[in-house]
Amino acid sequence: MDINGEMIVGRCIVRGREGSLHAVDPALGAEIAPAFGLATLADADTACRLSEQAFDDYRALPLAQRAGFLDTIADRIVDLGAPLIERAHRESRLPLARLEAERGRTVNQLRLFASVVRDGLFLAPTLDQALPQRTPARPDLRLRKIPLGPVAVFGASNFPLAFSVAGGDTASALAAGCPVVVKAHAAHPGTSELVGKALRQAAEECGMPAGVFSMLYDNGHRIGQALVAHPAIKAVGFTGSRRGGLSLAGIAQARREPIPVYAEMSSINPLFLLPGALAADGARLAHGFVESLTLGTGQFCTNPGLVIGLAGKDLDAFRTAAGRALAAKDAGTMLSADIQRAYAGAVARHAGVPGVTVVARGKAEGAGSAAQAALYACDAATYLTTPALEEEIFGPASLVVACNDVGQMLEMARRLEGQLTATVHATPGDQALAARLLPTLERKAGRILFNGFPTSVEVCHAMVHGGPFPATTDGRSTSVGASAIERFLRPVCYQDLPADLLAPELREDNPLGLTRLVDGRLRVAG
Amino acid sequence: MDINGEMIVGRCIVRGREGSLHAVDPALGAEIAPAFGLATLADADTACRLSEQAFDDYRALPLAQRAGFLDTIADRIVDLGAPLIERAHRESRLPLARLEAERGRTVNQLRLFASVVRDGLFLAPTLDQALPQRTPARPDLRLRKIPLGPVAVFGASNFPLAFSVAGGDTASALAAGCPVVVKAHAAHPGTSELVGKALRQAAEECGMPAGVFSMLYDNGHRIGQALVAHPAIKAVGFTGSRRGGLSLAGIAQARREPIPVYAEMSSINPLFLLPGALAADGARLAHGFVESLTLGTGQFCTNPGLVIGLAGKDLDAFRTAAGRALAAKDAGTMLSADIQRAYAGAVARHAGVPGVTVVARGKAEGAGSAAQAALYACDAATYLTTPALEEEIFGPASLVVACNDVGQMLEMARRLEGQLTATVHATPGDQALAARLLPTLERKAGRILFNGFPTSVEVCHAMVHGGPFPATTDGRSTSVGASAIERFLRPVCYQDLPADLLAPELREDNPLGLTRLVDGRLRVAG
Numbered sequence A, B: 001m002d003i004n005g006e007m008i009v010g011r012c013i014v015r016g017r018e019g020s021l022h023a024v025d026p027a028l029g030a031e032i033a034p035a036f037g038l039a040t041l042a043d044a045d046t047a048c049r050l051s052e053q054a055f056d057d058y059r060a061l062p063l064a065q066r067a068g069f070l071d072t073i074a075d076r077i078v079d080l081g082a083p084l085i086e087r088a089h090r091e092s093r094l095p096l097a098r099l100e101a102e103r104g105r106t107v108n109q110l111r112l113f114a115s116v117v118r119d120g121l122f123l124a125p126t127l128d129q130a131l132p133q134r135t136p137a138r139p140d141l142r143l144r145k146i147p148l149g150p151v152a153v154f155g156a157s158n159f160p161l162a163f164s165v166a167g168g169d170t171a172s173a174l175a176a177g178c179p180v181v182v183k184a185h186a187a188h189p190g191t192s193e194l195v196g197k198a199l200r201q202a203a204e205e206c207g208m209p210a211g212v213f214s215m216l217y218d219n220g221h222r223i224g225q226a227l228v229a230h231p232a233i234k235a236v237g238f239t240g241s242r243r244g245g246l247s248l249a250g251i252a253q254a255r256r257e258p259i260p261v262y263a264e265m266s267s268i269n270p271l272f273l274l275p276g277a278l279a280a281d282g283a284r285l286a287h288g289f290v291e292s293l294t295l296g297t298g299q300f301c302t303n304p305g306l307v308i309g310l311a312g313k314d315l316d317a318f319r320t321a322a323g324r325a326l327a328a329k330d331a332g333t334m335l336s337a338d339i340q341r342a343y344a345g346a347v348a349r350h351a352g353v354p355g356v357t358v359v360a361r362g363k364a365e366g367a368g369s370a371a372q373a374a375l376y377a378c379d380a381a382t383y384l385t386t387p388a389l390e391e392e393i394f395g396p397a398s399l400v401v402a403c404n405d406v407g408q409m410l411e412m413a414r415r416l417e418g419q420l421t422a423t424v425h426a427t428p429g430d431q432a433l434a435a436r437l438l439p440t441l442e443r444k445a446g447r448i449l450f451n452g453f454p455t456s457v458e459v460c461h462a463m464v465h466g467g468p469f470p471a472t473t474d475g476r477s478t479s480v481g482a483s484a485i486e487r488f489l490r491p492v493c494y495q496d497l498p499a500d501l502l503a504p505e506l507r508e509d510n511p512l513g514l515t516r517l518v519d520g521r522l523r524v525a526g
Helices: A041-060 A063-080 A082-092 A096-119 A168-176 A189-205 A222-229 A242-254 A275-298 A313-327 A337-351 A380-384 A406-415 A428-444 A482-488 B041-060 B063-080 B082-092 B096-119 B168-176 B189-205 B222-229 B242-254 B275-298 B313-327 B337-351 B380-384 B406-415 B428-444 B482-488
Strands: A007-009 A012-014 A020-025 A030-037 A126-128 A141-147 A151-154 A180-183 A213-216 A235-239 A261-264 A270-273 A306-310 A357-361 A374-379 A397-403 A419-425 A445-450 A489-495 A516-518 A521-523 B007-009 B012-014 B020-025 B030-037 B126-128 B141-147 B151-154 B180-183 B213-216 B235-239 B261-264 B270-273 B306-310 B357-361 B374-379 B397-403 B419-425 B445-450 B489-495 B516-518 B521-523
Touching: A007 A041, A007 A189, A020 A082, A020 A189, A030 A189, A041 A141, A041 A180, A041 A213, A041 A222, A063 A082, A063 A096, A063 A168, A063 A189, A082 A096, A082 A189, A096 A168, A096 A482, A151 A168, A151 A222, A168 A180, A168 A235, A168 A482, A180 A222, A189 A213, A222 A242, A235 A242, A235 A482, A242 A261, A270 A275, A270 A406, A275 A306, A275 A313, A275 A397, A275 A419, A275 A428, A306 A313, A306 A406, A313 A357, A313 A374, A313 A397, A337 A374, A337 A397, A374 A380, A380 A397, A380 A406, A397 A406, A406 A428, A419 A428, A428 A445, A482 A489, B007 B041, B007 B189, B020 B082, B020 B189, B030 B189, B041 B141, B041 B180, B041 B213, B041 B222, B063 B082, B063 B096, B063 B168, B063 B189, B082 B096, B082 B189, B096 B168, B096 B482, B151 B168, B151 B222, B168 B180, B168 B235, B168 B482, B180 B222, B189 B213, B222 B242, B235 B242, B235 B482, B242 B261, B270 B275, B270 B406, B275 B306, B275 B313, B275 B397, B275 B419, B275 B428, B306 B313, B306 B406, B313 B357, B313 B374, B313 B397, B337 B374, B337 B397, B374 B380, B380 B397, B380 B406, B397 B406, B406 B428, B419 B428, B428 B445, B482 B489
Parallel strands: A126 A516, A151 A180, A151 A235, A180 A213, A235 A261, A270 A306, A270 A419, A306 A397, A374 A397, A419 A445, A445 B489, A489 B445, B126 B516, B151 B180, B151 B235, B180 B213, B235 B261, B270 B306, B270 B419, B306 B397, B374 B397, B419 B445
Antiparallel strands: A007 A012, A007 A213, A020 A030, A126 A141, A141 A489, A357 A374, A516 A521, B007 B012, B007 B213, B020 B030, B126 B141, B141 B489, B357 B374, B516 B521
8 A cells, every 4th residue: 555645534635735744754843745734624525424414324234244343453454464564663663563563553443343243232222012902002212322423633742553443432433333533643644544344344355335434644633623523524533632522512512513522531540558568668669660660661551650658668668769770761752842842841840849859860862752650749739739830741751759658648529530540559468458449549540550550542342531620521431441331322113103214223122132121121142 | 498598518508798789570570489598608617628528438328328319319309299399489480280290209219229329330330350370461450430519500491300409410320429519509598408418318327428419509600610610529510501611611611620611501402394294293293392382481401492394385374373372372470580680682683684474472571581373484595504593492483494495404513503402303205304304303412302382301221411512511311311321421441450459349349249341241239
């Protein structure tokens, strides 16, 4: 597959005429060929109108065909082979092995959603039979979930495959029955083009309606804003900054018909190191923490940006060991010069907060967009009176907070903003304190981990990658895992519908063999 | 149970000190004793803080105890006996039989949610076992849904029992594990006090934490706005006007931590009369339509405010028959003078729209807040170019729109705003047209009915009382039926949680015997 700087509008490969952008190698600061033509507002409108036109046809396809489409997208991405990984590496400087793993995740994610589609549980088929003899008579009532409509998806910079053109948002929206219009991330347009063309090819092979997928380039906010404001678009998937997410949510709310925005935005992912764990295993914890913090140059939404422990020699030892490990870490190249600048600024601001000390810095910055890791420390009183310390730093920087006592540790938990994750390190002897922390952490985070580190997100049925605001704009949802499909569905009830008009999932004879709720009881498919 | 003009703040019965209000008999325009003391902002703050304090204790109670609480509320409401119905009748002038049926619905609703709680499916327990031998190893991941937190509920004027103090929003929020703070509707404070005290008594009997329920009076917007803005409140349930719902949604969005608002607002519930049905059965349809339109003086969210048919002699005959039936209808007393004034104003505005003709008026207005039914007609061209005709008229008024052809009828469907319901009257000969309409109606409405009338909403598992904006602020939800519980839940994933800390619904031995999703497969409880 060639990279020609082209977009996809419906089934067509087109070149944008609103200026151009180049990918930039963040290690070299050098542009990479070719130039990518940027979308006009007319392109955005066309893509949205095509998605609207495709919607009813796409959602009416048999589930098996929709699932086959998702599997075929996965196959076509695999077919792209090494050139995809190489291009993604040049555009992001993420290590090749990491990108290969990320491709695996992307493909598995598509296949997981194919299985979710085949399974049909997401349709929530629910039948309450008529009770004509009752007074008043009860009609025949049948519920299923249907897709919301076309979805605008924003590619994320930090996962050029798994949260970009054919990433989790796209996979779950397509699985739900929603056409997708992607605004590709400007930092990896070549990767986007390759994946976009693979997706387009899969759509063609599988006989999908033309508007089921489009992908547009822009180097600013204009196209993204136009997508969110477009009447055809009925939901938005976004992973990025708090400012970006809130801006899109504001546009979505101001529409004539407001629409849901699923923005995954901001999280500092606290680690609570309980006394027993710190005493028993402080050195191993310090090592694991620094590995998690610096993995991928800290560019994970679940990066551990806050460590909380009780003041004392065990926390001192942890801090010293973590500082030593961090000081040995090379400066890593960040995804883009913009991200590196934002990181450097935030790190400098942290260092200037009264009461905050520098525990250690990683090795000095190298060429290009390299980031020096940073570990800070302060006491809980400082943290609790300095709101700026709560702000996410996107990159390999973290803050160790010493609490005077358990009461202050619980207060730290209560004062947290919404988080994607909260982690507890505890021994059996810490169980009582862990049990006190748990109800508070449940109210703050989408995922709670024990004795692990948050920077790996399994794609499975039980995963939640979400959490209360500001972790996301909608804490009732997850953007990773099978439940992500629920973001793009709504229930419809059919009352006394003629049998011939019922969707297969609601027919009396259950031709798809789905598990359904019948008169309040789950009837499991044979 | 006496009516003393008192509120409930936590477990305490208190008298508000911010002035007072009286209920007004809408038929007589006369105040009914006693005076109800209104809440101060301090009362609202106390109620919210108590709900916050109660939250962790309440949600941690065994499901059986939570379900028992809901059943006990139902019992205590039944115990209120005839005085409840009589007071509700004086405050609303809804017929006694209707109020008795509404009490039945309220009580059944509480018992349905008790069964939903016992059943435990709403917890969505999901287990993905650890795969330690995989590279990388997969941790143990378990998901359950937990309640969002305290919920502010607004009593609705038109269902003084079923959508008020212990109505659907309260029942589903309590079922989810959320404490509730109710802003009672000023039109039925005595009814509210009786039900509030019954609920308080049930809470006391069942040993619930003190803040699980509060109820406040106000005669304006101050207390309601304070509840929605309060940091302790995590979701809002509202049934009322579009302006009211949008105002609350705006406050909720402007919070430091935005929260979901489930506002059921505005719907004109179109009826599509297909040619075969109109030809075969026009007179019966006209009769059924007028009965549905004037039931409860048209004060239902699902009142049929729009009728769409093909121009011709069958539609003419329908219109004539409907006009005749409507002209024979007595003026009904509305719920309050405010509602009657709004109705009279809206009816007058409709009558003044160029191209709109009056088909018939009901019998002239009587004493008090009585409303004269009204039936209008226009052609589709007029309707499609006059946005004001799309606005809901709360009361017994409707508009018959004549389309030139099937294309215009489909265009009418496409141009609809979001609706609670859409109804199709069709014979087997109309099936092809019905099949063309259906995909569009699915995108517009929460419930689709065939050959019925929308003004009765069954409380069951398959019901959807919701729909795209502006029917509600959140078309992904329903405010009636078992699924209403989902509005107040969010998923949390537990990674490698020590067995002793797992909630019973996630324990390996499944002590509650719940149906769970295990490694992607549903394991149904024995």
